[in-house]
Amino acid sequence: MHLVIIGNGITGITTARIVRKRSDMRITIISSESKYFFSRTALMYVYMGHMKWQNIKPYEDWFWEKNNIKLIYAHVTSIETDAKSLRLDDNSIIKFDKLVIATGSQTNKFGWPGQELIGVQGLYSKQDLELLEKNAKDIKSAVIVGGGLIGIELGEMLHARGIHVTFLVREKLYWNNILPDEEAAMVSRHILEHNMNLKLKVELKKILPDENGRVRAVVTDGNEEIHCQFVGLTPGVHPNIDLVKNTNIETGRGVLVNEYLETNIPDVYSAGDCAEIISSDGGKNKIEQLWYTGKMQGEILARNILGEKIKYDRGVWYNSAKFLDIEYQTYGFVPRSPREGEENFYWEHLGGKICLRLVYSSSDRAILGVNVFGIRLRHKMFEAWIKEKKSIEFVLENLRVANFEPEFYRKHEQEILDKFNRENPGKNLTLKKKNLIEIF
């Protein structure tokens, strides 16, 4: 049995690792980005000088040979599903018994005039990082278009190298298409605090070249010209399905798979950023473009390859990120504005850098989701509370148990509770002692 995996990102690697743990099947991983698996989420730290390339490889180089996982550093140019073979860019042919497509994402580009100029780029791959070193060398100012999680990282990277950064953001506040107003305002404030420039409710119209074909300025929809020597495009990503498009493997926006992560072709699977999971209950198909989901899908996929039949179910949603110096975690679902039948409780610290939002159902008061900035919460605890539909009152009274902050940090639970009691006359919640923790 020969398992071939295209893509050595978190999804492909997790699949291979779990398969290897449970079987001695022959495994080959092919990627044209880098020979060894690296952490995409850590690209920024290499540029900022926090780490070297070698530090962002999650496994030492000997790991692969020792675990008998063969790595091929090459580009797959075509897939023959009937012949069960792949062609590589050096024209060699690889045969497979089972194939995993885990080719990840590509940066969105919206056809802006000037998007192909020198000094204009996105940030996704190792090659993008190398290009960035060239493009941003000795420059003074940069514009970043599209304010998301990658945008803020790119901004932080350039800022760390002393480059003045201006964000063009379509919404009225940073990441306001996802975050509720208060949190989005907190992030916006923090960006300004770092002496970066934030242009809100502004869209990019075009990018202007200088005489050498290099970016000289951008023009906004308000016809404002902003001078810069670099433009970062970070308006999101889409599944990388270039390879699959001309095969008989079905695609939509991504590679179409069922809940078992199987494509329409037997023995061909797909997972991670590039996969589009067909909804079984007629809802919207899911494309999940996160590190965590890639890892979870890889685990499920590995077990399915080994003959189990497990549905992919990501469980209680979670994510985390960091906006410059402010850490962000979310568990469950927090919509950007409250929906029918839901209520919000929001607390913000006076310093304006710490906040907590709890979303709960108006009818049974069950906790539905939490957004937290500047406090670390215990993942397992919130997952359990959301699953068990604990009430907002229970959550608040036991908040201390979910605290994951380092020792000696100032605690805010009492203040949070006081605010809730003030806003909900008749409630008189008190903090529970920290003993639940021993159960978990």
Add this chain to the structure above:
Amino acid sequence: MNYINSSSQVIQIEPFKIYNQNNSLELIKKICLAVTGIGFLFLLISLTGISNQLPILFFFLSFGLIAAGSVFYFVVLTKEAPTGIKNNKIFIDSLSSRKTAAWILGVVLTGFYVVLYWFPELMQNWINLVNPLSYYLRGKPADHWFLYGAFYTTAVLVMAVRMIVKYRHNRYQIIRSISVSIFQLGLSFIIPGILVKLNKPEFYFNYFWPLKFQYLFPSEIKYLTSKGEALGYFMVFWGIAMFVIATPILTYFFGKRWYCSWVCGCGGLAETAGDPFRQNSDKSLKAWKLERWSIHSVLVFVVVTTGLLWINSATGGKVLGTISQTFAGWYGFIIGALFSGIIGVGFYPIFGSRVWCRFGCPMAAALGMLQKKLSRFRITVNGNQCISCGNCSTYCEMGIDVKWYAQRGQNIIRSSCVGCGICSAVCPRGVLKLENLPAAGRYNKVD
């Protein structure tokens, strides 16, 4: 630029303060650096001996200016950027990334140790510089060890300020830095000095056997108790009790960190002056293998030496003659001088700040065994939040590949972990937490 949202609440997006690196800040920083530089210049000039006429003046012009300049410099940094992890350019700057500047500093530090151990007379004029201080504190002239103590303590205190500034958002780091400073200044510098002044044995209450292996040598015990004073007996009792009773209990409740990164002087220097170099520790599996082999050998060596000396003294030197003395002497040379000094500190910029603690310290070996088997301490991993970024491993001064555990959701329990808490501080996803919880179940199972 405030904004009113749909529920007619005012949402403020004007920050309280905007941080920027303006010219006046740059100027102040340069002045601070210049002051530090002038201090070093005076220190260098003092070697010629011109300071001998006015040692107090020159003491302040050298030690004083170095400390004042650098402390001010660190404080100015707080005006430059908001609090948070700022490890920018660590792997770009020459000094912190093992490039030319690091090698130069390494050679200078190593040279200093060579002179200190084998040619102290070359430093006589520096010793004269701290003479007044020595008289004031200890009532007797300074020797090269007192000079070393003065340098050491200054380095810990000044760099603790840097540490506190760098991690000013992190109360664990602030309190820990204050702790190592107090122990260094109090127990390793002032109190031993006062003891000397009072004509008592020079004793360091924050060092015990097996780190300060002499404290259980028959000769040392004889010396401490020779005057028959209560204090001497107390010192012997203290040395034994700390090792036999306090160490297991404290390690059970807090892990070895209670000593290694809160109390110990070697740890104190590593956690302050060594912090800029912590990223240089070797994280490879090979290094871990070497570490286990070497640190336990040293422990065995200390136990054997101590044992031999006792057998020897019990038999009046008949059984082993001078062999055990020679053995102890060699131990002092290889372990004390070469390992803890030259490689341990001299090579900070090359091998990172904890080489001695990791590969050589017998105390760390003993504490590590307790931490592994008999302790409530662990670093908890927060669910599945790890993104395998590698910051935790990179900034682990003990060379533990923290992310190896974190990315599998496995609690980190390693005998070498000194609990400095930096992995938790640098983790961008808040994945790690140092905790003391009931010992059962701390080795959590992972798939």
